[in-house]
Amino acid sequence: MARRKYMRTRQLKPGMKIDQVIEDSMGRNLVVCGSILDDYIIESLLKLGIMSVYIQDGDDTPEDNILSPAAAQKVEKLRTSDPSKVTLSDSVKKRVSEGIQFVYNNTGSDKFVEAADSITEDLMHAITQNNAIAIDISSLKTSDEYTFKHSVDVATISMILAKHLNMSKQEIYEIGITGLLHDIGKTQIPPDILNKPGQLDDAEFDIMKRHALYGYRMLNSRNEFNNAICLGVLQHHEKVNGAGYPLGFESNQICPYAKILSVADIYDALVTERPYKAAYTQREAVEMIMSMTGELDITAMKAFLESMILYPVDSIVELSNGEKARVVKNNFHYILRPTVVGIKSGKVYDLSKDLNCANIIINN
Structure with a gap:
C-alpha cells in the first residue's frame, strides 16, 4: 500500500x-x-x-527503512503526534498567491488594503480552524516568486509566534498584515538592484536598505494602517544591539511586531534558495538563529524555537552514529533533538534528555 x-x-x-x-x-x-x-x-x-x-x-x-519487530513495538508505545500545524488547502494557496501578487504589483490601487486584509483573513482562518500552534514552513508553498512566497511565509510564521506569545486575536491579525507588507518598500527599489543575480556591493546595499523606510512611508501615507503596523514595517531589520537599520535602534526602542518579524524574516531568507546563494537546511538555519542571541529578541526567538517542526513525527532520520531512526516525539524546547527509535535496533534515543545521547546528532 x-x-x-x-x-x-x-x-x-x-x-x-x-x-x-x-x-x-x-x-x-x-x-x-x-x-x-x-x-x-x-x-x-x-x-x-x-x-x-x-x-x-x-x-x-527500501528494506533498510522497515522497522524491526522490536522497533515497531517501541514506536507504537512512544509515538506522540505533533501539535496541529498550519495547513493551507490548494484553493487557499491559489487565492493567497494571486492576492499577494496583486498587492505588490498594485501598491497604488484602491483595493490594496482590501487585498491585504483578505490574505490575512485566509491565514488567520488556517491558524484558528485546527488551533494550529506549530509550523512546518516548507509545506506552505504559496508562490514560486521569492518576494511573494517570502511575504506569506513571514506573515504566517509571525502570526504563529504571536499566538504562542498569547497576543490578542487583533494583534495576531495585525502582525499578519505587517508580515505581508514588510517588504512593500522594495517596490520602490530600482529593478537592477532588486533583481541582481549576485551579491550587492556596498553602494547597492545602502540603496536596498532604504526599503524599510520606503515601506513605512507608503503605509503611513494611506492613513489606513495603525502605528504598530507601520513601525513594524519600518523596524523589521533593527537588531536589539543597535546594529540594524535604518535607525540603529536598540531593544527598548524597537516595537514588539518588529522583534517578531525579524526572527521570521531571517529564518525564511536563510532556508530559501536565491540566485546568489544556496538555501541553508532547516537545521542550519535554526542553529544560525540560535547563535544570534545578541541581535534578536530572546522572547521572540524562544517562541520561534518552540513553534517550528523540523523533524515531523514518523519521518526517517539518519543519526551521526550511522543508524537510521524514526521520529516518535518532538521536544519543543529542543527542536533539533527529538526522541527517535532505531529502525533495526529498536533502541530509543531521547536526544534532548538522555546524557548518553549527548554526542549524537541528526545528520539530515
Whole structure:
C-alpha cells in the first residue's frame, strides 16, 4: 500500500516518484503527481525554491527503512503526534498567491488594503480552524516568486509566534498584515538592484536598505494602517544591539511586531534558495538563529524555537552514529533533538534528555 514521505528536495534521487502536483504562480501544472523524478526535474524544483516535496514511499520501501519487530513495538508505545500545524488547502494557496501578487504589483490601487486584509483573513482562518500552534514552513508553498512566497511565509510564521506569545486575536491579525507588507518598500527599489543575480556591493546595499523606510512611508501615507503596523514595517531589520537599520535602534526602542518579524524574516531568507546563494537546511538555519542571541529578541526567538517542526513525527532520520531512526516525539524546547527509535535496533534515543545521547546528532 502506497504511503507518502516528506523529503527535502536536496535529498531526492532520480527514479523516485513524486506524490503531489507542482504548480506555477498561475496554477499551471509543472510536474504532475506520479511523475518519475530525474536530475532535470530535481534541479528545476530547487531553482523554483521548492525545498521539500512529498514522494511515494509504498510497496517498494527500501528494506533498510522497515522497522524491526522490536522497533515497531517501541514506536507504537512512544509515538506522540505533533501539535496541529498550519495547513493551507490548494484553493487557499491559489487565492493567497494571486492576492499577494496583486498587492505588490498594485501598491497604488484602491483595493490594496482590501487585498491585504483578505490574505490575512485566509491565514488567520488556517491558524484558528485546527488551533494550529506549530509550523512546518516548507509545506506552505504559496508562490514560486521569492518576494511573494517570502511575504506569506513571514506573515504566517509571525502570526504563529504571536499566538504562542498569547497576543490578542487583533494583534495576531495585525502582525499578519505587517508580515505581508514588510517588504512593500522594495517596490520602490530600482529593478537592477532588486533583481541582481549576485551579491550587492556596498553602494547597492545602502540603496536596498532604504526599503524599510520606503515601506513605512507608503503605509503611513494611506492613513489606513495603525502605528504598530507601520513601525513594524519600518523596524523589521533593527537588531536589539543597535546594529540594524535604518535607525540603529536598540531593544527598548524597537516595537514588539518588529522583534517578531525579524526572527521570521531571517529564518525564511536563510532556508530559501536565491540566485546568489544556496538555501541553508532547516537545521542550519535554526542553529544560525540560535547563535544570534545578541541581535534578536530572546522572547521572540524562544517562541520561534518552540513553534517550528523540523523533524515531523514518523519521518526517517539518519543519526551521526550511522543508524537510521524514526521520529516518535518532538521536544519543543529542543527542536533539533527529538526522541527517535532505531529502525533495526529498536533502541530509543531521547536526544534532548538522555546524557548518553549527548554526542549524537541528526545528520539530515
